[in-house]
Each structure stands twice: as structure tokens, then as C-alpha cells.
Amino acid sequence: MELVQCIYCSASTEENLSDQALEDILEQxxxxxxxxxxTGILLFDSxxxxxxxxxxxxxxxALYLKIKKDTRHDKxxxxIFEPIDERAFGEWSMGYPKITKEDLKEIPGMNDFFAHGNSFMELEAGRAKTMLSAFKKGNWRV
Ligand SMILES: Cc1cc2nc3c(=O)[nH]c(=O)nc-3n(C[C@H](O)[C@H](O)[C@H](O)COP(=O)(O)O)c2cc1C
Structure with a gap:
């Protein structure tokens, strides 16, 4: 058993993803x-x-391969795909933290990124880690 963490971004193929469609993904x-x-979290924005x-x-x-083939998104x-010592989101089978772009801008080092209208699609490993550490610190835990 090797504990790993995988982070990816993708683009919804549905132009206006409905709340119900998102709820279906989360439920599944x-x-x-x-x-x-x-365990993990899912964010959706723009x-x-x-x-x-x-x-x-x-x-x-196995899950990543399955997700990659899902036609509800592409790109x-x-x-990130790397071994971890412990889970960051152990209590969530798939959390959906209610955050806005304004919240994301408050993460030190991320203001510029989101203020310029960038989307998750423009993230790279370094920024993904910055976002992740803000989540780990509990900024948006319910
Ligand atoms: C953005 C997105 C995230 C997803 N995340 C997961 C996930 O965390 N776990 C999961 O089992 N399926 C996830 N899915 C769904 C899978 O792509 C796939 O449809 C599902 O696992 C098939 O489940 P089934 O074998 O029960 O039909 C996700 C799909 C999308 C579009």
C-alpha cells in the first residue's frame, strides 16, 4: 500500500454545468x-x-484513468502525482468546499493569479501546492 495524492484540472464540456449535474458527479x-x-476535494469555477x-x-x-475518459469534461x-505521508482530506470521500474566486484571491501568492481572471486550467504544480496548503490549514473547512 502506497498512499499517493493526485491533483488535476480539467474543463467542463457542458457550457453551463447545472447544479444537478455537479451534484450527480459528487454523489457518484x-x-x-x-x-x-x-478521499479528496473537488472545486468548480468558471x-x-x-x-x-x-x-x-x-x-x-485506476480512478484517474476512468475520470480521464469521462465525457463530462476534457483537457x-x-x-501532481506523488507519495504522501498522510491524507490532507481524510474526512471527505469527496468534499465540495463552497469557495469563490474572492476567497481564492486571499491565499497568499494567489491574488495575482485569480485577479487576472485565470482559471484552474492555467494552474501548474507550484500554484496547485500553494492552494492545497491553504486548504490544509483549514481556511475553508466546514
Ligand atoms: C470532474 C469529475 C470528477 C470525478 N470524480 C470522481 C471521483 O472522485 N470518484 C469517482 O468514482 N468518479 C468520479 N468521477 C466520475 C467518473 O468519471 C466515472 O463516471 C465514475 O467513476 C463511474 O462510476 P460507476 O463505475 O459507478 O458508473 C468524476 C467525474 C468528473 C467529470
């Missing part, structure tokens, strides 16, 4: 992830997804 994710001991997946490397590999881009 929570059901499957609980069974596979996978047509782009940002997802953190944590679990055993073989389970995460699936892996930002």
Missing part, C-alpha cells in the same frame, strides 16, 4: 470513493474543475 464520487478508500484525489496508488491510478491535465 462519494459512493465509489468510500468503497475504494479514496467551467473548470480542480480535483485532489488521495488513496492507494493502484486505486488512484484533463495532471498537475
Amino acid at each position: 464520487s462519494r459512493r465509489n470513493n468510500a468503497r475504494a478508500d479514496i 467551467g473548470a474543475f480542480f480535483q485532489v484525489l488521495e488513496g492507494d496508488s493502484s486505486a488512484i491510478d 484533463v491535465t495532471r498537475l
Whole structure:
């Protein structure tokens, strides 16, 4: 068993993703992830997804392949895939923290990025980690 974390971003293929469509993804994710001991969070803003997946490397590999083929999004881009000592989101089979771009701008080092209208699709590994550490510190925990 090797615990890993995978972070990717992608673009919704549905121009205006409905709340129900998002709810369907979350419901499906929570059901499957609980069974596979996978945890994480999903963010959605301006047509782009940002997802953190944590679990055993073989389970995460298999899920990532499945997710990549999902036609509800495309341009699936892996930002990080690395071993971790402990989970950042152990209590969430798939959390959906309610955050806005304004909240994201408050993360030290991220203001410029979101203030310029960039989307998750423009993130790279360094910024993904900055965002992740803000989440780990609990800024948006419910
Ligand atoms: C943005 C996005 C995130 C997803 N995240 C997950 C996830 O965390 N876990 C999961 O099982 N499926 C996730 N899915 C759905 C999978 O792509 C796939 O449809 C699903 O796992 C198939 O489940 P089933 O085998 O129960 O039909 C996600 C899909 C999208 C579009």
C-alpha cells in the first residue's frame, strides 16, 4: 500500500454545468470513493474543475484513468502525482468546499493569479501546492 495524492484540472464540456449535474458527479464520487478508500476535494469555477484525489496508488491510478475518459469534461491535465505521508482530506470521500474566486484571491501568492481572471486550467504544480496548503490549514473547512 502506497498512499499517493493526485491533483488535476480539467474543463467542463457542458457550457453551463447545472447544479444537478455537479451534484450527480459528487454523489457518484462519494459512493465509489468510500468503497475504494479514496478521499479528496473537488472545486468548480468558471467551467473548470480542480480535483485532489488521495488513496492507494493502484486505486488512484485506476480512478484517474476512468475520470480521464469521462465525457463530462476534457483537457484533463495532471498537475501532481506523488507519495504522501498522510491524507490532507481524510474526512471527505469527496468534499465540495463552497469557495469563490474572492476567497481564492486571499491565499497568499494567489491574488495575482485569480485577479487576472485565470482559471484552474492555467494552474501548474507550484500554484496547485500553494492552494492545497491553504486548504490544509483549514481556511475553508466546514
Ligand atoms: C470532474 C469529475 C470528477 C470525478 N470524480 C470522481 C471521483 O472522485 N470518484 C469517482 O468514482 N468518479 C468520479 N468521477 C466520475 C467518473 O468519471 C466515472 O463516471 C465514475 O467513476 C463511474 O462510476 P460507476 O463505475 O459507478 O458508473 C468524476 C467525474 C468528473 C467529470
